Amino acid sequence: MRRNLALWAAGIFVVTVAVAACPWAMARGHRDHADASGPLDLLHVSVDQVRRSMRVSVHTSGSFYLGALNRHPDTNKSQDRFICLQIHKPKQEFMRQLCFGKGPNGDDDTLGYATLKPDKSVRSWTGIHARVKRSNSRSVVATFRPGAAHLHPGHYRWRAVSQWTGDKCPATNGSRGKRDPCFDRVPNGHDALFALHSNAHVLRYWDSPPWSEPARAERFIATCRQIEEEGSGARLAMDRGSDGAFVGWCGLTRWNPDYRSASMGYCLTEAAWGHGYATEAARAVLQWAYETLDLNRVQAETDTRNVASAHVLEKLGFVREGTLREDCIVNGEVSDSWVFGLIRREWRPSSEQVRP
Numbered sequence: 001m002r003r004n005l006a007l008w009a010a011g012i013f014v015v016t017v018a019v020a021a022c023p024w025a026m027a028r029g030h031r032d033h034a035d036a037s038g039p040l041d042l043l044h045v046s047v048d049q050v051r052r053s054m055r056v057s058v059h060t061s062g063s064f065y066l067g068a069l070n071r072h073p074d075t076n077k078s079q080d081r082f083i084c085l086q087i088h089k090p091k092q093e094f095m096r097q098l099c100f101g102k103g104p105n106g107d108d109d110t111l112g113y114a115t116l117k118p119d120k121s122v123r124s125w126t127g128i129h130a131r132v133k134r135s136n137s138r139s140v141v142a143t144f145r146p147g148a149a150h151l152h153p154g155h156y157r158w159r160a161v162s163q164w165t166g167d168k169c170p171a172t173n174g175s176r177g178k179r180d181p182c183f184d185r186v187p188n189g190h191d192a193l194f195a196l197h198s199n200a201h202v203l204r205y206w207d208s209p210p211w212s213e214p215a216r217a218e219r220f221i222a223t224c225r226q227i228e229e230e231g232s233g234a235r236l237a238m239d240r241g242s243d244g245a246f247v248g249w250c251g252l253t254r255w256n257p258d259y260r261s262a263s264m265g266y267c268l269t270e271a272a273w274g275h276g277y278a279t280e281a282a283r284a285v286l287q288w289a290y291e292t293l294d295l296n297r298v299q300a301e302t303d304t305r306n307v308a309s310a311h312v313l314e315k316l317g318f319v320r321e322g323t324l325r326e327d328c329i330v331n332g333e334v335s336d337s338w339v340f341g342l343i344r345r346e347w348r349p350s351s352e353q354v355r356p
Contacts, residue, residue: 045160047085054146056085056098058160059139061237066132066140071101071112072125075161083140084112086120087151087158093118096149100132100140108132111142113149136241192246193217195269202270205303205335207328227253233262238281240272247272250281252289252298260296262289278312286316286342287349296344303328304336318342 044059060083073080075097084099095116103110109132114125130144146152194217196202203210211217227233235251248268255262264285266278289295300318302309310320318340328335 042083042160042162045085047158049146052145053143054149054151055141055143057139057141058083058100060162061138064137066100066108066134067102069099069101071099071103071110071127072114072122073099073163074121075163076119076121080163083160083162085158085160086116087149087156089154089156095120096151097122098128098142098149100142103127108134111144138239138241191217193220193249196246196248196267199270202267205306205309206267207303207330207337209331224251231255234285236281236285238268238272238277240277247277248281250278250285252285255293257294260294262293262295262298264298264300273308278309279315282312282316283349286347290344290347290349298342300340300342301337302340304338310338310340313340316342317346317348319346 042058043061044057046055046057048055048057064083068081070080070082073082073084075082075084075086082099082101084097086095086097088095095118097112097114097116097120099112099114101110101112102108109130110127111130111132112125113128115123117123128144128148130142132140132142134140191214194211194214197211197216197220200210224235227235232255233251233253235249235253237246238248238250239245240247246269248266250264250266252262252264264282266282268278272278286298289298298318300313301324302313304323314320319342321339321341324337324339326334327337
């Protein structure tokens with residue numbers, strides 16, 4: 001997806017594009033056509049000019065290591081890992097590419113700069129100096145002089161492209177406490193998902209028994225992709241910002257465009273309880289949903305014994321509307337459920353909710 005970019009002699013704000021995405025599924029969002037089978041989808045990309053500097057900010061759905069990225073990739077090939085910004089002038093052959101990655105001396109403060117041919121293959125390349133900062137393992141911001149990339153005052157168009165595929169990361173030496181630098185090996189996939197849903201203590205208030213077969217994780221992710229393709233919802237994997245560890249998932253399903261309604265659900269690992277992760281993730285999903293979809297109502301249900309989950313929903317502004325008596329029977333145990341609802345006019349994106 002291309003966006004306009006206007007560069008001036010003195011900097012001004014330009015444009016920001018935000019995309020809803022996740023390692024498992026994405027509803028009514030945009031997936032970069034250059035993304036291969038890897039999970040490193042772009043969630044948010046912005047390009048700004050401030051005074052005489054140009055700033056590129058990228059946020060992704062998964063953790064990544066700058067040293068694993070190719071600064072001078074051929075984006076037409078499938079074996080490279082890259083996060084790049086492509087810029088061109090309308091009606092001209094001018095096309096430039098800026099890519100993240102470590103420099104020849106192992107430093108982060110370098111961007112790969114390339115001139116491209118019309119088919120987007122690399123004509124020539126070099127490295128340019130940039131101030132590169134990372135607030136967490138899923139984002140990176142680079143600031144550089146436009147002139148270093150031969151970008152002069154004028155009107156341009158840009159798009160961000162990413163790919164996270166190629167050879168698997170090498171096996172680790174088994175040392176504890178050292179996190180693998182490649183996202184392929186971060187436990188955000190089937191194993192972590194199975195560990196979550198096979199934990200009887202975590203699922204003691206769930207509406208189905210714990211998983212006993214690892215294949216359930218594959219079917220769950222397949223279902224995520226299906227609801228994405230149908231446009232009926234999205235489930236997002238939750239990674240902790242400090243270390244990229246998988247802590248659970250949160251999502252909206254049963255999107256009904258006629259009723260303008262959807263259902264919310266989430267499930268977190270036991271180690272993630274009590275840190276506000278559920279509230280933070282659910283609020284982000286709700287904000288995306290109310291801003292992107294024509295939603296009027298979001299519904300959620302929880303076991304009447306699950307006071308912690310009920311508290312999360314109430315902090316988000318949900319109203320407890322009633323009780324479904326003996327609506328669940330799991331392993332012979334009968335339980336009741338509370339029904340919560342959140343109406344568009346009652347939703348506030350901040351932590352302060354207006355109660356009806």
